[in-house]
Amino acid sequence: MTGKLIILKKRAEFLTAARAQHRGTKGLMLQGRARSDYEDMRVGFTCSKKVGNAVARNRAKRRLREAARAVLPSHGRAGWDYVLIGRAEATATRPFEYLKGDLIYALKKVHEMEQLGK
Numbered sequence: 683m684t685g686k687l688i689i690l691k692k693r694a695e696f697l698t699a700a701r702a703q704h705r706g707t708k709g710l711m712l713q714g715r716a717r718s719d720y721e722d723m724r725v726g727f728t729c730s731k732k733v734g735n736a737v738a739r740n741r742a743k744r745r746l747r748e749a750a751r752a753v754l755p756s757h758g759r760a761g762w763d764y765v766l767i768g769r770a771e772a773t774a775t776r777p778f779e780y781l782k783g784d785l786i787y788a789l790k791k792v793h794e795m796e797q798l799g800k
Contacts (some may be wrong), residue, residue, distance in 0.1 A: 687754060690726030690763065699726065699765040705791040707784035709776040710746060711767040714792040716759075723758050725750050729768035742768035745781060753785045759793065 690696060702715030727746045729739040748765045758764065766785070768774070775783070 687695070687750075688722050688724045690724050695724070695763065696726055696728065696765055699763045702763070703792045703795045705788040705795070706769075706795050707788050708769075709781045709784040709790065712768055712785065712788035712792055713765040713767070714789070715722050715763050716796055717761050717763060723754060723760055724763045725754060725758075725761075726765045727768075729773070732770045732775065733768045734770070735752065738774055739768065742773040745778065749778070749781050749785050752775075753782050753789070757786050757789045759789065764785060764789075 690699070699713045699715055702713055704711060704713045706712075719795070727743045727750070729742045729746075731739070733739045733742050746768060750764070750766060776784070
């Protein structure tokens with residue numbers, strides 16, 4: 683990774699990523715899009731009320747943040763926006779190594795889809 687990791691905070695940034703490539707796994711949903719205007723990697727995290735109450739959503743987001751810290755520096759690409767979305771039940775309870783594996787797999791598939799132009 684050449685740039686630094688920046689956290690997405692604005693709703694418009696999340697909505698733009700929602701229109702991009704996406705890949706679901708057992709533990710999470712990943713949305714990703716290539717940008718040409720930045721060289722930094724940006725990442726956002728979200729969990730809907732389907733995940734559970736506030737405690738469950740916050741736990742799921744904490745786990746997603748930690749997985750992103752562990753995986754994105756080596757598997758993410760500079761100049762990309764990524765949004766990690768928690769899944770009901772699965773994100774908070776899935777073993778952490780599996781959650782990281784889910785993220786690696788989703789990143790690989792999103793990057794492949796982008797290269798194929800889908």
